[in-house]
């Protein structure tokens with residue numbers, strides 16, 4: 375018999391580590407979604423900065439179908455054509471010379487950290503093992519990456535934490551100088567903190583980190599899992615800053631909704647990931663690689679990247695207009711189509727309330743911590759969907775204001 379799952383099935387059958395909304399979307403097209411009852415939503419959440427081309431974009435559907443009828447998976451015992459094409463595309467479009475493919479952002483960061491440690495041990499000795507990262511940063515949910523991440527709530531309660539990890543304050547070079555030394559193996563940083571509240575790095579900060587790494591023979595790792603693949607208005611956010619890392623990780627938008635990720639590095643460092651040192655069964659999966667290649671070729675064009683900058687201005691304009699009327703935000707910030715609106719003091723901790731009210735109005739949005747409303751829509755969201763989504767957001771905010 376045909377069976378329609380419902381929200382209670384989540385509590386019944388799934389581990390309780392998430393708290394999903396009551397509605398269950400079943401279909402998406404572009405920047406619109408429909409739930410089980412046929413109600414329509416505008417999508418400003420983009421699957422948490424993943425659905426870079428909205429839902430079921432024809433270019434991605436075509437790549438998926440074609441590859442799906444050709445070859446899905448081989449394992450790394452063999453090379454495959456889509457993976458080789460994807461690696462070449464990433465190398466040709468970035469600072470990198472070499473690519474390690476995997477399936478998630480946490481996995482890409484795990485590879486980056488392991489590579490940095492091996493490189494430092496091989497070239498400088500066992501003492502060079504300190505990894506510096508930043509408070510409030512987010513790098514994934516593996517045990518190494520939650521430990522490097524700067525939110526203790528994600529790493530505590532699981533027993534002994536991997537050692538050699540130090541945390542400085544974001545955008546505070548002085549706090550890094552107090553920790554950096556000849557035992558520093560790597561500095562890992564998001565060019566804009568995503569989960570931590572949509573906080574862009576200042577140019578001086580990233581330039582300073584580059585300089586400190588050079589002075590101390592340490593590697594600079596940019597976690598561009600959230601900021602990458604056109605989201606910032608450039609293919610990768612480092613291009614906005616003109617600061618080049620030694621290792622860069624990319625995931626989320628890379629597959630436009632298909633699980634795929636990559637760690638990029640240079641010929642100077644890559645040899646430390648010698649045969650047998652690291653691996654991933656799904657890394658370089660042919661189906662995932664074919665979709666990611668189609669996504670990156672579509673996104674890394676002047677039309678799409680300039681479109682991101684244009685839409686950023688539209689989003690910002692709408693948010694400022696709403697705020698001029700209702701005064702719910704203290705600051706509107708972000709890059710490209712990764713934007714945050716920090717709640718005003720009277721509404722502190724209430725970002726989540728906006729999400730629930732927005733769903734009532736037919737809009738999906740995100741938060742980044744308790745105080746920031748986050749928007750990460752499709753990079754090609756149509757202007758009429760932006761306008762309609764913002765009308766819905768304003769109605770949600772009107773309800774918040776009445777309730778306050």
Ligand SMILES: *Cc1c(COP(=O)(O)O)cnc(C)c1O
Nearest residue numbers: 478479480512513514568599600
């Ligand atoms: C989402 C995110 C990750 C983790 O990616 P997963 O695919 O969930 O493992 C890591 N770093 C940043 C900056 C992220 O935004």
